[in-house]
Amino acid sequence: MQRKLTRPFAHLACAAALAAMCTTTWAQDKVTFLTSWYAQAEHGGFYQALAGGIYKKHGLDVTIKMGGPQVNGMQLLTAGQADFIMGYDLQVLKSLEQGLPVTTVATSFQKDLQGMMTHENVSGLADLKTKTILVSTSGRPTWWPWLKAKYGYTEAQARPYTFNLQPFFADTNLVQQAYPSSEPFQANKAGVKTKFFLFADEGYPPYGTTIVATTKLVAEKPDVVQRFVRASIEGWKAYLANPAAGNVLIKQDNPKMDDEQITFAIQRMKELKVFDGGDAAKLGAGVMTDARWKQTYDFMVGAGLLKAETDWKKAYTTQFVKDLKVMP
Template identity: 50%
Template sequence: MKSTLARTFLAAACGLACAAGAQAQEKVTYMTNWYAQAEHGGFYQAVATGIYKKYGLDVTIKMGGPQVNIFQMLGAGQADCVMGSSDLQIMVQRSNGLPVVTLAASFQKDPQVLIAHEEVKKFEDMKGKTILIATTARQGYWLWLKNKYGFDDSQTKPYTFNIQPFVADKNTVQQGYLTSEPFAVQKAGVKANTFLFADHGWPSYSTTISCMEQTVKDRPKAMEAFVRGTMEGWKSFLADPAPAAALIKKDNPNMTDEQMAYSVAKLKEMGIVTGGGAAKNGIGSIDPERTKANYAFLVDNKLIDPAKVKVGDAYRLDYINGLKVMP
């Protein structure tokens, strides 16, 4: 009888503990910079496999998109953290008055590319050709391309996220993401070459975890757990993307298995997540010297006011340095 009572008591105690654990899950909302895709895989994987829950978090991923200003959403309290396209972008936002800080960078290499028809063998061959770029690029990588390769503003026309103008005109070059537009161009039957900026000196980190400064101050444990869970999510995703893929396709029904497989293969092949500093310091790591180079680029091109933002203000590297989730 005592044994029965003991088992009953233990079962009740376990039930209460489990209920308390469930209630203790802290909510975190993360907003991506585009529709759900493989490039967001680590975040979705950490949800799908329970990694975030393991660290006491109940994470909601909100999709961004071409008409969504994620920084307005962040400032309005609609998200706890957002996916910066680059760490340079975050410093610009901070210079503009939004107190946002970067905790980690999932991508060691920015996947930004230019795509050209097959006769173009190098960046220098693009001089005189029409280059389709988004408006936002004029305040970022376009300045780098101009400085490095002598391109001119007169070459550019707006990129509308439609590959047809490129397909129809061999004198046209267009921007793209390593894991996305080259696949669409390939499917259209066009022979093209892809030029990854990161392999030619573009220093930007990408796919950041960037949060309001006050959030980091008020919720340090949650932010620490979110960073750790995300990096473990990326490691898990690259080993087996299936759990994340199911959630990604649920959020974005237009995502195909073929596109997903192509994107994952490119992430692996080019070391987007696992290359660079990740090989030595772990996934998500940020090199302070590289942040200084990015800061200098922004100051030199008058994209930020050095009186309003210092390089050390834009990062909190204590959340990722020493974590060392190794590839």
């Protein structure tokens, strides 16, 4: 026969139950984020959010997976192998044209990081009509049509870029595509003086290092999307203020990334104001606008890169960034 608890013991049992409830750690939402390349400073905000407990603070258990040359992020996203990927506006618009259910929910940078590295005898992008321009395969359907339309470059000027800087070092009439923290860093290490021109500062419209999700996730778990966006943007603000924690994880994932290059990259991102420039300065980090997306759509259609009937407004949503107000 079961004995009834006397009043004192009943009180103790209730107290113990309440204590157990108070100390319970509620399960966090598991999220997988896939980057676009090997870990580097340009991914630092996400690593900082993980290392600094920012994701955890927002109820998220985040796993960051590195991308790379053989990784098709969009394919993995739509197959359910990642919840979010690091994306690119042109890629998302083209995916929509092909019927893929994806959308951009925030941007890390107000500016795309693609640019041109030249020798010191160049004063601007308008001066390149007599230069040989090294363009990669991936650059031809993205920024190269924009440059040709804006500055009147010709196909006769273009040569393949093989990610080897020796031709550039040997010929002062060569200019080449570059990222601010990569090729200029290598040139600097080799003692070659260069200039760098960011396409975004000349009007190239896409955002940089965006966060892309499936429309299914946005519709079914908007709270998870909102928390991931906020935590990631807070991570970027923290990383640019003090990157130490994020850098530890970056170097764990990519041991080839050393402190010198990371420091150089962070300095360049700050100088170019990719995180806190443009609309972010007034509206807050992570923000996107209809006007900017329309510019990207117009450029792609005008360059023959996108069908005009593509519903460009499905390529993004501002619902997760319009009220963030994470001021840089």
